[in-house]
Amino acid sequence: MSDADVVPVKPEIAAAALIPRARYDEMTARAAAAPDEFWAEECKRIDWMKAPTKIKNTNFTGDVSIKWFEDGTLNAAANCLDRHLAERGDQVAIIWEGDDPNDSKKVTYRELHEQVCRLANALSAQGVKKGDVVTVYLPMIVEAAVALLACARIGAIHSVVFGGFSPDSLANRIQDCNSVALITADEGRRGGRKVALKLNADEALKSCPTVKNVIVVKATGGDVAMQAGRDVWYEDVTAAASPAHTPAEMNAEDPLFILYTSGSTGKPKGVLHTTGGYMVWASFTHQYVFDYHPGEVYWCTADVGWVTGHTYIVYGPLANGATTLMFEGIPNYPDTSRFWQVVDKHQVNIFYTAPTAIRALMRDGEGPVHKTSRKSLRILGSVGEPINPEAWNWYYRVVGENRCPIVDTWWQTETGGILISPLPGAIAQKPGSATLPLPGVFPILVDGEGQRLHGATEGNLCIADSWPGQMRSLYGDHARFVQTYFSTFKGLYFTGDGARRDADGYFWITGRVDDVINVSGHRMGTAEVESALVLHPKVAEAAVVGFPHEIKGQGIYAYVTLVADAEPTEALRKELVAWVRKEIGPIAAPDVIQWAPGLPKTRSGKIMRRILRKIAANETDSLGDTSTLADPGVVTDLVDNRAG
Ligand code: WT7
DSSP states (O other): OOGGGOBOOOHHHHHHOSSOHHHHHHHHHHHHHOHHHHHHHHGGGSOOSBOOSOOEEEEOSTTOEEEESTTOEEOHHHHHTHHHHHHHTTSEEEEEEOSSTTOEEEEEHHHHHHHHHHHHHHHHHTTOOTTOEEEEEOOSSHHHHHHHHHHHHHTOEEEEOOTTSOHHHHHHHHHHHTOSEEEEESOEEETTEEEOHHHHHHHHHTTOTTOOEEEEEOSSOOOOOOOTTTEEEHHHHHHHSOSOOOOOOEETTSEEEEEEEOOSSSSOEEEEEESHHHHHHHHHHHHHHTTOOTTOEEEEOOOTTSHHHIIIIIIHHHHTTOEEEEEOSOTTSSOTTHHHHHHHHHTOSEEEEOHHHHHHHHTTOSHHHHTSOOTTOOEEEEESSOOOHHHHHHIIIIISTTTSOEEEEBOOGGGSSOOBOOOTTTOOBOTTOOBSBOTTOOEEEEOTTOOEEOSSEEEEEEESSOOTTOOOEETTOHHHHHHHHHTTTTTSEEEEEEEEEOTTOOEEEEEESSSEEEETTEEEEHHHHHHHHHTSTTEEEEEEEEEEETTTEEEEEEEEEEOTTOOOOHHHHHHHHHHHHHHTOGGGOOSEEEEOSSOOBBTTSOBOHHHHHHHHTTOGGGOOOOTTBSOTHHHHHHHHTOOO
């Protein structure tokens, strides 16, 4: 990497930054030398009911136990609301921008507090208790934030399921954690279309006997069926409930939420986050990575259905008393200028989005961007997948007019918040690199045997010690937690990502090294898509891999072997794509289906995915060693009949 590709810290940003370079170096050294003292200080950013005296108690070996601030008590919702009332009760907490550009509203901290208290009381009145799980299946409306905070307020564990997931996916995620209640809406709105959330929920609930109560937000006013004795309107129960509520006193290690994410096997994993460490991490990272100054308008374009929405739309910004923008729509509706129009309309200072959105907008050229001013923008962020230098440069030059630093933030559902990212006032950027770890984060690279690698090199990305925001377990399956994250490399948290480290110590994430693919910044397990495909009566076998996709980063490439009497027609191809959409959701729909009379397998029957990935990527002249295949002829056929 030549010096020409380094974008230095701007003096004017550094001068006003919360963390200039000297402070970053000092904090990094202190967090490494004395983590207990460092986090004992840093955790004071949260209001504790009882301040913790035990700070770090973590062990990555054996049964793996991760505890932070374990004798402290707090309430996450009170940290996001009550503690701001005296100083900024009338400040806007949430700016909501609807799918329709004529639809927006502002909710102050006082108003949000009242709504949350009402819903907390309504949930309690239904019998929802501390430790119960409440599933949330909502569009991007203010009530989604209210739902999360109301659960947190009474000590119920929320489990948000992205509104784009199918009835089956929703049902699986309800059954896995035995949730007792569901909060949903009549319909969602996206890009001028409606999403039938309540209809999907009704379908899912047929196989979810644990759910006793359903609260339905009237979001569109669409006509939906309400089941007497089970379904109630959000508007009715909150109107009837008291606007006063005393937040539950939670232990730092009490669960705050479960969030399902895809793994390398078929069954989604219920990532479990607890209260104290997560809140400290959400607040710490939101403030420092985005250099958040009081009064600024901050916008993260994610959906609350993903961890980015949890940490960087709701908990982080609200814990910090920020004004957070929630957007119901999509980047290209009504047109591809929408993001920048919203930036101007609400005078957004900090803007955080995904590379896939940037790449999609790039295709339309600079015109739609130039139509807007964007003068309010100060910091830009990227998350979800590696950002290719071309997209980085366009984001920097066209959107930010060479004025705004880009924070390329690497993290995962499991990490709770950002672990590797430039701090805008401290770290020079290199387009495509997430750069350096935050203070208190210890990333290392290891080879296939777990040997630690030093200097400029490439390897498996592991984290050598715990940080407060780390996941604590997989809900109901601690053994799978240990197996998935701590057994590949003994004593280390394994991220599942590969990375390169350059001579400056900068990290360049190269992508997943397991059977997980990253489609438009969303994680998808290849096994999940395969399981959905083989459910179809005409499919005998399926193998799914990722392939480079211009907009999505990675696309989904499925090799399908049909049952003996099925015809490989264009109609069947379409039917299978629609089938996966219905089984899992639109994000899982294969981009390419190739008919495969046979799949490349070893003599022991294991599918050689390495070869399938090469064919999908059209790198057929570098297939590598095929000598261990049971039938090498299979490969020739697949190469000759490449699809897409
Ligand atoms: C995976 C985690 C983090 C919230 C959104 C996705 C990839 C994420 C980056 C980045 C390169 C990135 C990794 C990671 N990833 N951010 N800045 N540069 N890769 O959360 O669904 O849990 O996925 O997303 O592969 O492991 P997730």
